[in-house]
Every structure is written in C-alpha cells, then in structure tokens.
Amino acid sequence: MTEKDTLMRIGELSARTGASVRSLRYYEQQGLLTSTRTTGAHRLxxxxxxxxxxxxxxxxxxxxxxxxxxxLLPCVDAPAEKVTVDTLDVMQRERERINTQIAAMLTTRDHLDVLIEAATxxxxxxxxxALTT
Structure with missing residues (x-):
C-alpha cells in the first residue's frame, strides 16, 4: 500500500467520523487536527x-x-512527555465539572421517571x- 492509499480527503473523513466538513476545518483552524495539502490545495x-x-x-x-x-491534546499525543501540573489541573477540573453534570442529569432523569409514572x-x-362506560 502506498502513502497515497492511506490518505483521505476531507469528505471521506467527514463521512467516516460523522463530523461536518465545516467542523473539520474548524478543528484544523484551532490546531486540533492536522492535514497535508495536495498541489491543488486539497486537504489530505x-x-x-x-x-x-x-x-x-x-x-x-x-x-x-x-x-x-x-x-489536553499534547497529553494524548505524548502523555509521558507533555503532562504538566497545569494540564493535570485542567483535566481534574473538567472531570469534576462532568461529574457535577452527570449528577444533575441523574436527578433530572429521576424526576422524569416520577412524571412518566404519574402520566402513565x-x-x-x-x-x-372509558372501557367501563
């Protein structure tokens, strides 16, 4: 298999991931995703x-x-070399924020269960x- 066979254009990446082409371009603009360019400036x-x-x-x-x-991405790419105290703090804060959201969603789900039971x-x-009348 040649290198060309292992590369894909933005449309294929979009189809394979479910991300819109616009999102993929945004990810690149933010430095979160990289591509190479063909001589015709198509992303690969x-x-x-x-x-x-x-x-x-x-x-x-x-x-x-x-x-x-x-x-966080440098920790994904090279965890042993790129982790810092600040990065670890960010990860821990985000994890706690997500845990708080999960707890709130579980409470909301429980309230919905009560409403569903009452409505049912x-x-x-x-x-x-109606059947007895």
Missing part, C-alpha cells in the same frame, strides 16, 4: 485523523472548549374508565 488526512476526530467530538460533546481541548397511571385510569 491520515488514518489516525479518524480516531482524533472521534476524540474531539467526545470532548466537545462533554462541554470542553477548544482552548481546553488544545491544552393517569392515562391507564382514563382508558379503564
């Missing part, structure tokens, strides 16, 4: 870009900002009443 990505984009999407979906992600009971009673 390696296979490793698929995993990187999946990670970026997870981090964004968890509420991390571009700046925070940029701070109400509709069941209405149906039963």
């Amino acid at each position: 990505y390696t296979e490793a870009a698929v995993d990187r984009v999946h990670l970026l999407r997870l981090l964004y979906e968890a509420g991390l900002s571009s700046d925070t992600i940029a701070t 009971g109400h509709l069941d009673r209405q149906r039963d009443a």
Whole structure:
C-alpha cells in the first residue's frame, strides 16, 4: 500500500467520523487536527485523523472548549512527555465539572421517571374508565 492509499480527503473523513466538513476545518483552524495539502490545495488526512476526530467530538460533546481541548491534546499525543501540573489541573477540573453534570442529569432523569409514572397511571385510569362506560 502506498502513502497515497492511506490518505483521505476531507469528505471521506467527514463521512467516516460523522463530523461536518465545516467542523473539520474548524478543528484544523484551532490546531486540533492536522492535514497535508495536495498541489491543488486539497486537504489530505491520515488514518489516525479518524480516531482524533472521534476524540474531539467526545470532548466537545462533554462541554470542553477548544482552548481546553488544545491544552489536553499534547497529553494524548505524548502523555509521558507533555503532562504538566497545569494540564493535570485542567483535566481534574473538567472531570469534576462532568461529574457535577452527570449528577444533575441523574436527578433530572429521576424526576422524569416520577412524571412518566404519574402520566402513565393517569392515562391507564382514563382508558379503564372509558372501557367501563
């Protein structure tokens, strides 16, 4: 397999990751993703870009900002060499923020369970009443 066979254009990366072309360009602009360029200025990505984009999407979906992600990525690329006390602090803060969000979401889910149970009971009673009349 040649190097050309292992590279993909932005459209293929988009299709394989579910990220829009616009998002991929944004990731590059923020320094979160890299590509090479053809002589016609088309972006080319390696296979490793698929995993990187999946990670970026997870981090964004968890509420991390571009700046925070940029701070953490060196630890992904070379963890033993790039970790700093500041980076560790950022990771711990983000983890705590996510834990707080999870707790809030679980509480909300529990409230919804109560509402669903009450609504289901109400509709069941209405149906039963309609059948008996």
